[in-house]
Amino acid sequence: MVLDLGLEKISTERDLLAPGHRLCAGCAEPMAIRQILHAIGEPVVVGSSTGCVEVTTTPYPFSSWRVPWIHSAFENVSSTICGAEAMYRSLVRQGKMEDKGIKFVCFAGDGATYDIGLQWISGAMERGHKFLYVCLNNEAYMNTGIQRSSATPFGAWTTTSQDGKARFGKREHRKDVTAIMADHNIPYVAQASPHAWRDLMAKTKKAIACDGPAFINVLVPCQRGWRYPGEKTVELCRLAVDTCVWPLYEVIDGEYSLTYNPNPKRPVKDWLDSQGRFKHLMTPENAPIIDQMQTWVDLQWQRLLERCKVA
């Protein structure tokens, strides 16, 4: 498969997400969506869960989606798109419509994916529907005002895991949904970030080409929820990857491989320093929390390297 990622060609193709959406200035979600949809190409049917993207791209009577798009509820974009995909297969099989090579993709936040929607995605993956599920992971329930999800990192401030006299922020390490998806034995799983657009678009092309379900977990920094200046969004993605907080890898038919190995591997403290949601950890009494976080990141990184047979 030839991966043509020269921006010359795709910059001539129309954006499938039209401007005029109401996402915050500097939001990484539309950045990721634009890149992903350019990589998929047309014809594509898109589903969104309830969340920032859904409400800001379709405030009636406006819609930013130049392709067919559906939203039904918060937890169920996977089931909804699976229903559409099943209908497509049924109609083509019965000769009621011709096979136009329609692709199906879901966009959902980490809240919808890690928490409330986990059952629905698991069912969809297990049944083997041919679709791509993209988790736009900004590590909290941002649309409702920055509440913790199981994707929120250890020690982070959110409105439901606040730092105060009795607590230091979120007390649990985040769940590894990418690994959970890989353990569903689906053809393609990956972790990506929109700063590394070539990597994200290559992963998208592989994902959408496989004959079954695919899952990509994309880190999308949120300047409101993470508390940093909006122009630094891309820089923050780099920092997440270079500190190994957000490794870039893929799992193809169960085989893990790293797509980026940071050199040098930067300390987690650099990552924490860049955002206001970790500001409270920078006190001497909270130094052990930072140590715990470094230990945890190192452990996850080591585990990943072993899986990727790089260790």
Added chain:
Amino acid sequence: MALKSWKEILIGGMITDVGNSINYKTGDWRSYRPIWDDKKCNNCKVCWVYCPDGSITIKDGVMIGMDLDHCKGCGICAQECPQKAIKMMEETKLREAVK
């Protein structure tokens, strides 16, 4: 835009004028405007691939400017341009200068 009655709109909240968000000018949101130096620009299109609002205008493979109707002034393009060809300047000052 005058609000329509229930008899005038499609059922189920369906929107068939897809992509009509382009008529909503988010350029009003700006506090800072990107100013682009076309002499420094080498058409790498990194700004285009990063812009959250699709507001980098490309014509015939050449970057010709910003869509100021929709650019929210986030500053990512200025931050990421490898040629440092984009600077962010205060919107109000620029508007006053025009008067």
Added chain:
Amino acid sequence: MPAESYQDDGGDQVEGGGEMTTMNVAKYKGLPKGLEGDRAVAEAMRQMNPDVVAAYPITPQTEIVMRFSEFVSNGEVDTEFIAVESEHAAMSSCIGAAAAGGRVQTATSGAGMALMWEVLWVASGSRLPIVMHAVNRSLSSPLNIHCDHSDTMGMRDAGWVHIFDENVQEAYDSAIQVLRIAEHPDVMLPTLHALDGFIIGHSVERMETLPDEAVKEFIGTYTPKYSLLDFEHPATFGPMDLQDYFFEHKRQQVEAIQNALDVIVKVGQEFGELSGRPYGLMEEYCMDDADYVLVALGSTAGTSKVAVDMMRDSGVKAGLLKIRCFRPFPHKMVSEVLGKRKVVGVLDRSISFGAQTGPLCLEVITSFFTHGVSPKVVNYVYGMGGRDITPAHICEMYKELVEIDKKGITGPVQRFFGVRD
């Protein structure tokens, strides 16, 4: 029990457009069978050959899904069958499939329907003509797998059309009709028909199925106006409404469900021409001169017909009004039929906790008040969690109506029949 009275009628007596019609000439001859309700519904589904079915098992609907799966495995249908991982996922997949422009069906009961609650509203709000075979079951807690109407009554405000079945024949016939009702351009709403769990669902009754070509002819083909798979006219389904448009979209739904009243009658008449069994919004049994009337939904209507015969034998002018269409509620017709009766007893197989009466009785009393008629009304809540109701029980109710005529209503309007005090 219900089958006997059905056969004795010599044809289904139906009120539609204000006229009583008995049809004897049908385009197609029926094929006599002995089928349980669930299996009859599955057979109807096989003949309708939906494009997608997404369903999850729950007693007492399970027979429908299992039997339909046999058809799928044997290649007797073209349906893409999605064995989803929960009822919420079932309805969610139905929504996506229906938006993708084809025919979609599902079935559920009780807690399963309750689990779908959120997305039942999404289905109707998005105006998707999904068909649901609702096998009535109680709602926990405590856990009970038997029949009462709590599940469908729990979602009576969700904007679905609700049709109730009296027996297996009706379950089969309504299964086919609801598809035409849902897809009608003046309606475009998800539609369910409710059959009593176990009582109809698992009871073998004599009935007739139509030949495959009759069902094909009746349902025709479905050409949706909008589809997710239409790239020439791409559309956005399920946007966000703010305060400025939500109310208008809901007003449209009100119009649509009211339109269903006429559509149900027309579809029922057309079905009559096909099968010899016409249908409407309700059915009157011995109502010409009835002074003492019970109003019922579901299988209890059949039981009540036997009781009416028994009461008539003992000289009481008893009658039964069976409500077939509960949503939209045909309030005008109900007030016309019942307005001049002496005493009306409304049977509810569900409780609206905190309300003065059960859901059906609330509708009946409201229709009386708004149309200016005032027979005496009492409410009998019965049969919760599958508690049996027999013709003898119904006769006791009729006797009570006679007493009320003599002495007035002494005691509360809402009575609980069959509970051990």
